[in-house]
Amino acid sequence: MNFRSITVTAPGKIILHGEHAVVYGKKAVASAIGLRTTLKLESKNDDLVTLNLLNFKTTCKWNTDELQRDVKKLGGTDLSCCTLEGRKLFNKFVDHCEVTEVDKRLIKAAISVFVFLAGRILEEFESLPSFSVEVITSIPIGAGLGSSAAYCVCLCTALLAATGQIPLPTVTSASPTALSASESERNVSLSAQDLELICKWSLEAEKLVHGKPSGIDNSVCTYGGVLTFQDGIIKHLIRIPQLQILVTHTKIPRSTKDLVSGLRERYNQLPTVYNPLFDAIGAIAEESCVYLDKLYQTQAEPENTEQNFQEHYCILEKLIDLNQQLLVTLGVSHSSLDQLCCVTAKHSMHSKLTGAGGGGCAFTLVTPDTSEESVTEASRELSSLGFEVWDTCLGDHGVTLAFT
């Protein structure tokens, strides 16, 4: 391996609009956020493969040939940690950990993805080289903010770079900065082809975690920015304004599957009522794209008046309120989310749940009219309710790759 270390980062994501309605064929809008996962892959000479999940304080070590055996044992595709072999394999790393059962499930999923990707992407090596992988994230894990997609994207990118499937520029001695460059980290500009490869592999990895992922999460984490998704087709928003948001985790555990199937039951009972509700949410998603573009234009053209700004922010806020109330109407909100919306409304900010609902996370739009004091005070109140709050941005960039 012709590098010392590879560092990859990838963003988390939120659904801006269209959760649930997307299942009924309407447009959903997702955005990368400023919370990111960082993964460092280092070349080693210790005959070991090491996976260090810093957030879980969990380290897994394999002899290189032992890992190759494990991969073969699991047969490549059936890597679900629910199979007996899978359980045995991952339990050896997890059983002694002093973490919650939920965390154990997440750790097992992370290890299973690692074994799968290492086995598949590194299969060209007759004998596995030794290396270590260290992962740390500021994305809350298992909260519907794309932590698993960011992990998968980081891991794919690092492994694809390690095998040269994503080419790392060679440091030639002709270059006058060669020596210093080889000492310090060099950024790699990823081509459209690279991103496509990462997106494809990360989707395969996501299938291990989520069964049938929509492809939104790994796309957003790969490409960054804002994407729309409808009937399996992903489109990129070209012009994305700078937007500050708060992301709040209510810590209320929820089951996406139960929320989706509960709504399906209600839909089946009164489809004539629910269909136009989904139409309304679809229209909100469409309008949000229009007004994000308008706001970008206003931000880009300094001759625009203050009033234009305010009007566009005002509509974005209205769309957030309308969608949140529609999600309440669909029965997928939760008292904790209602409470959260009340707190931010008190400070003239507008919030909606993001993802499946029933607890989980919400986002709050912060506009230039929002005082810093309001943000601080609202965050304080939300924290005092037991929620966790992050002050971040929308439309962050996608996967980054650097190496030494």
Added chain:
Amino acid sequence: MNFRSITVTAPGKIILHGEHAVVYGKKAVASAIGLRTTLKLESKNDDLVTLNLLNFKTTCKWNTDELQRDVKKLGGTDLSCCTLEGRKLFNKFVDHCEVTEVDKRLIKAAISVFVFLAGRILEEFESLPSFSVEVITSIPIGAGLGSSAAYCVCLCTALLAATGQIPLPTVTSASPTALSASESERNVSLSAQDLELICKWSLEAEKLVHGKPSGIDNSVCTYGGVLTFQDGIIKHLIRIPQLQILVTHTKIPRSTKDLVSGLRERYNQLPTVYNPLFDAIGAIAEESCVYLDKLYQTQAEPENTEQNFQEHYCILEKLIDLNQQLLVTLGVSHSSLDQLCCVTAKHSMHSKLTGAGGGGCAFTLVTPDTSEESVTEASRELSSLGFEVWDTCLGDHGVTLAFT
């Protein structure tokens, strides 16, 4: 006048579903309720016309020729109490009353309707006969529950009967029960033609009170039962189940005009979002008719199981919840109404605002599964919040006429 007294009653009304959306061409469903207005017209020999509004503790007396002069002064159609002549005319009865300004406005409207109808319906008499009219109602006045329509319907019916335009059966001496019948009150069965005449006149009278009434209120108060209204066309629901409801008045004053125009502004800003919301409310109105019919059928056929009952009630409850949440989404609810819904939800009952919203009234469905204790306890809690609560029924009969 060949009678001693005429007694008329007419019901109040609620909008079950479709308020606001009806303005955008969707179906609305209205129902008569068990709160009624009673009007007694008595033939007199005192050269006076007397109007006694018992709820307002207000009595107006005219010499018969003075009333004829007043009618001519106002010119028949322009009877609005906002004109200078109108103000002068009604102020003489109202100025000394110890009532609120709102009540003064309502009293003036009641007198203006009286002068208008007496002048127009009794114009065949060269000189007005003397008579008295006494009105009392259990419908809360000015709360959007059709109190003015019930008043107009009662007054039209009494005056049309007094002039013989609605024929009162003559008591012939040939009838063996003639003497006793002339002593006690005899009910008159109103023909379809009579009802049409009453409905037409009461709409004219309503125009004095409301400017441009939709025609729903006077139709429901005339015909009773449950009606649908769409694009100006009124249809009668044939089969109406027995349903108990609570009607609650929050006492929060609201302006229908402001609520409708506020929503129009929001609609104009995001029509693609609001149109499907109105579609959803229209679908709720349609489904409510389907399930009222199904419930009637279940009630009528004793072989139906308990389960059928529960299913139909359950859907009627869901439609109430969905519509209330949509009205919240449209921005026409009020914190008092949200509070009301919370209180009844605590007792497993489902409520929605009725009418324009922004305060005003709500109704709550009481099903066979609701314990008497729940109804009592919820009513007590609502009263303690300063609300007024009536325990009544849906689909009450329309106008009734009796005479001695």
